[in-house]
Amino acid sequence: MLSIKNLHASIEGTPILRGINLEIKAGEVHAIMGPNGSGKSTLASVLAGREEYEVTEGEVLFQGKDLLELAPEERAREGVFLAFQYPVEIPGVSSTNFLRTAVNQVREHRGLEPLDAVKFLSLMKEKMKLVEIDQKLLSRALNEGFSGGEKKRNEIFQMAMLEPKLSILDETDSGLDIDALKVVSNGVNQLKSPENATIVVTHYQRLLDYIVPDFVHVLYKGQIVKSGTKDLALELEEKGYDWIKEEVESKATV
Amino acid sequence: MSTLTTQDTFNSILESAPKNFTELRSKGKAQYLSQGLPALKDEEYKFTPIRKKIEQTISRFELAKSFEVNALDVKAAIFAGFEGSVLVFTNGKFIPELSSYDTTLTVNEITDQPDLPLGSIAKAEKDPFVGLNQAGFQDGIAISLPKKSKIEKPVLLLSFYKSNEGQVIQPRIWIEAGDFAEASFIDLSVSMDDSPYFVNKVVEIKGGVNSQLNYYRLQNEGKHVIEVSNTETDIREHSRFTSVNVSLSGDMVRNNLNLNLIGSNSEGNMYGLYLLNGKTHVDNHTNVDHTIPHAESNELYKGILADQSRGVFNGKIFVRQDAQKTNAFQQNNNILLSEDAIVNTKPQLEIWADDVKCSHGCTTGQLDEEALFYLRARGIDKTQAKGLLLYAFAGEVLEHIGDESFREYCIALVGDRLGSKF
Numbered sequence: 001m002l003s004i005k006n007l008h009a010s011i012e013g014t015p016i017l018r019g020i021n022l023e024i025k026a027g028e029v030h031a032i033m034g035p036n037g038s039g040k041s042t043l044a045s046v047l048a049g050r051e052e053y054e055v056t057e058g059e060v061l062f063q064g065k066d067l068l069e070l071a072p073e074e075r076a077r078e079g080v081f082l083a084f085q086y087p088v089e090i091p092g093v094s095s096t097n098f099l100r101t102a103v104n105q106v107r108e109h110r111g112l113e114p115l116d117a118v119k120f121l122s123l124m125k126e127k128m129k130l131v132e133i134d135q136k137l138l139s140r141a142l143n144e145g146f147s148g149g150e151k152k153r154n155e156i157f158q159m160a161m162l163e164p165k166l167s168i169l170d171e172t173d174s175g176l177d178i179d180a181l182k183v184v185s186n187g188v189n190q191l192k193s194p195e196n197a198t199i200v201v202t203h204y205q206r207l208l209d210y211i212v213p214d215f216v217h218v219l220y221k222g223q224i225v226k227s228g229t230k231d232l233a234l235e236l237e238e239k240g241y242d243w244i245k246e247e248v249e250s251k252a253t254v
Numbered sequence: 255m256s257t258l259t260t261q262d263t264f265n266s267i268l269e270s271a272p273k274n275f276t277e278l279r280s281k282g283k284a285q286y287l288s289q290g291l292p293a294l295k296d297e298e299y300k301f302t303p304i305r306k307k308i309e310q311t312i313s314r315f316e317l318a319k320s321f322e323v324n325a326l327d328v329k330a331a332i333f334a335g336f337e338g339s340v341l342v343f344t345n346g347k348f349i350p351e352l353s354s355y356d357t358t359l360t361v362n363e364i365t366d367q368p369d370l371p372l373g374s375i376a377k378a379e380k381d382p383f384v385g386l387n388q389a390g391f392q393d394g395i396a397i398s399l400p401k402k403s404k405i406e407k408p409v410l411l412l413s414f415y416k417s418n419e420g421q422v423i424q425p426r427i428w429i430e431a432g433d434f435a436e437a438s439f440i441d442l443s444v445s446m447d448d449s450p451y452f453v454n455k456v457v458e459i460k461g462g463v464n465s466q467l468n469y470y471r472l473q474n475e476g477k478h479v480i481e482v483s484n485t486e487t488d489i490r491e492h493s494r495f496t497s498v499n500v501s502l503s504g505d506m507v508r509n510n511l512n513l514n515l516i517g518s519n520s521e522g523n524m525y526g527l528y529l530l531n532g533k534t535h536v537d538n539h540t541n542v543d544h545t546i547p548h549a550e551s552n553e554l555y556k557g558i559l560a561d562q563s564r565g566v567f568n569g570k571i572f573v574r575q576d577a578q579k580t581n582a583f584q585q586n587n588n589i590l591l592s593e594d595a596i597v598n599t600k601p602q603l604e605i606w607a608d609d610v611k612c613s614h615g616c617t618t619g620q621l622d623e624e625a626l627f628y629l630r631a632r633g634i635d636k637t638q639a640k641g642l643l644l645y646a647f648a649g650e651v652l653e654h655i656g657d658e659s660f661r662e663y664c665i666a667l668v669g670d671r672l673g674s675k676f
């Protein structure tokens with residue numbers, strides 16, 4: 001589904017990603033971990049199409065298409081979804097209007113009829129249950145004044161509404177209380193299918209108890225320096241990143 | 255040179271003005287002549303070269319005459335869903351045959367009302383254009399609302415303008431509301447063709463105690479129009495006055511809005527939106543004068559500027575020594591959509607009382623890129639995402655229009671503009 005080859009990206013001339021290689025197949029869940037500042041959000045942003053980043057080398061194929069050629073909205077319509085680490089507050093834009101515009105533009109791209117107000121509302125109700133999000137929240141302006149946890153929940157709600165093929169969850173667990181973490185993970189698991197794939201960026205093994213990954217990757221200084229199964233996450237939880245950093249540094253000096 | 259020129263040019267206008275209100279007119283003329291048209295060195299007009307604009311655009315310094323419109327013109331100009339009174343004007347002259355209004359209102363042509371205290375609210379010494387209008391206003395009306403009258407449906411002041419090679423139009427409106435009266439006015443102007451003209455309008459509003467008045471204005475005339483408006487009101491005890499001014503077009507527009515809070519427990523609100531493109535220049539000068547304790551003023555002006563358009567905002571808040579416990583809020587936010595668009599914004603607070611709550615702020619910037627990316631990342635195309643954001647930005651002003659049909663009309667106009675142009 002997603003094939004990243006030797007991806008290099010920089011911002012304002014500073015290289016951040018330095019040769020990422022990653023293959024993701026339909027039905028898989030990949031966890032990306034790594035110390036602060038290692039480039040996890042940068043990778044997520046580059047995949048979603050944030051224009052401040054300049055891709056200097058490498059390629060990304062998504063379902064056989066050159067993803068890097070596409071505008072952010074085209075990627076979203078093709079089925080890429082980024083749950084933001086820091087969702088943006090947008091005063092004055094109603095959550096419902098926004099979502100309806102988004103859902104219908106995505107549907108149009110997929111050759112589906114636009115949803116009328118009634119159908120849209122019933123879809124909203126169904127998906128609201130999934131992530132147990134309060135109606136009141138959605139009658140407000142998009143993310144405006146939402147608590148950290150409410151914003152994260154709203155991201156997963158939007159994901160449920162848009163039914164993406166590839167979901168990238170950037171630290172969706174941070175800021176969630178234990179109950180919310182369960183609800184959100186449960187939502188993500190219910191949306192999982194053999195046809196779609198998920199990338200979860202996280203610092204905590206805890207999330208991976210709920211969303212069980214098939215693979216765990218460690219990103220460090222803009223490269224994936226180690227990959228493994230979910231046991232790797234447990235090992236990281238126990239030992240931290242120092243041993244990996246040492247491994248990397250020693251290789252580099254050889 | 256300049257003062258002489260402007261005196262000369264406008265002298266013919268003053269000559270051709272009606273021969274009523276002789277004393278008032280001669281006072282206005284004296285005031286106007288002592289100031290002349292404002293030059294750029296005039297602090298109040300330093301970003302708005304209105305004199306130059308007038309001299310370049312107006313070729314015939316004479317008053318444009320009233321002309322004929324018919325019921326179809328009126329119908330075409332009225333927006334969908336509107337219900338209420340309609341007062342029709344052509345080049346400032348009231349056309350009773352095409353007007354229909356709530357019988358609670360008394361509507362008279364100004365010329366039939368020699369005792370009207372014109373100039374007692376909008377004083378000629380404050381601004382040369384008020385003086386010019388006072389000296390040479392052609393026509394206009396006086397509307398009065400009896401005590402305790404609640405005019406449920408809005409009163410549309412529908413002005414048609416047409417000029418021959420750039421003439422001058424000087425309308426005058428006097429509104430007097432009795433105690434406890436409530437009404438909303440919608441000031442809407444329509445250009446009959448694309449020709450330039452200069453409108454110099456003065457609106458005076460005298461509110462009774464416990465009155466609630468709204469004055470909404472939409473400026474969406476031809477691209478070659480020069481328009482100056484002076485709107486001034488006295489707000490008495492337990493009263494509320496709200497102004498919403500929406501500017502979408504014109505060549506050069508200058509609005510002076512003055513609110514005088516003269517009775518305690520009163521409230522004055524000023525909202526404005528300017529959505530500009532091409533070379534349109536819109537200047538809003540507002541002034542709220544807190545003279546008494548326990549009054550509140552709220553102000554929010556927002557601008558979206560594309561192309562080479564220019565916006566000027568100047569908001570004066572004057573809190574006199576006696577005006578303790580004043581609450582005064584002011585905000586001006588601008589989004590520039592082009593590198594050539596310019597905004598000059600200046601809050602001017604003069605506070606002589608010590609127990610007051612005042613806040614003001616102004617911002618000028620580009621569209622929020624983070625927000626734009628967020629919307630696009632959900633599949634919304636760039637143009638539409640920009641539209642959504644700008645529309646939301648503008649909506650915060652338009653939501654203060656109390657009349658639903660007029661609000662919807664403004665929202666639709668703004669929506670169209672944001673969808674197509676930007």
Ligand SMILES: Nc1ncnc2c1ncn2[C@@H]1O[C@H](COP(=O)(O)OP(=O)(O)OP(=O)(O)O)[C@@H](O)[C@H]1O
Nearest residue numbers: 011012014016034035036037038039040041042043
């Ligand atoms: N505009 C910028 N100019 C220079 N460096 C930047 C800029 N934006 C981000 N960076 C740097 O890029 C690096 C990677 O940031 P990124 O947000 O991808 O890290 P992360 O792995 O997601 O970290 P965290 O775990 O804290 O979320 C950081 O060192 C950051 O400071």
Ligand SMILES: [Mg+2]
Nearest residue numbers: 040041042085
């Ligand atoms: Mg991050």
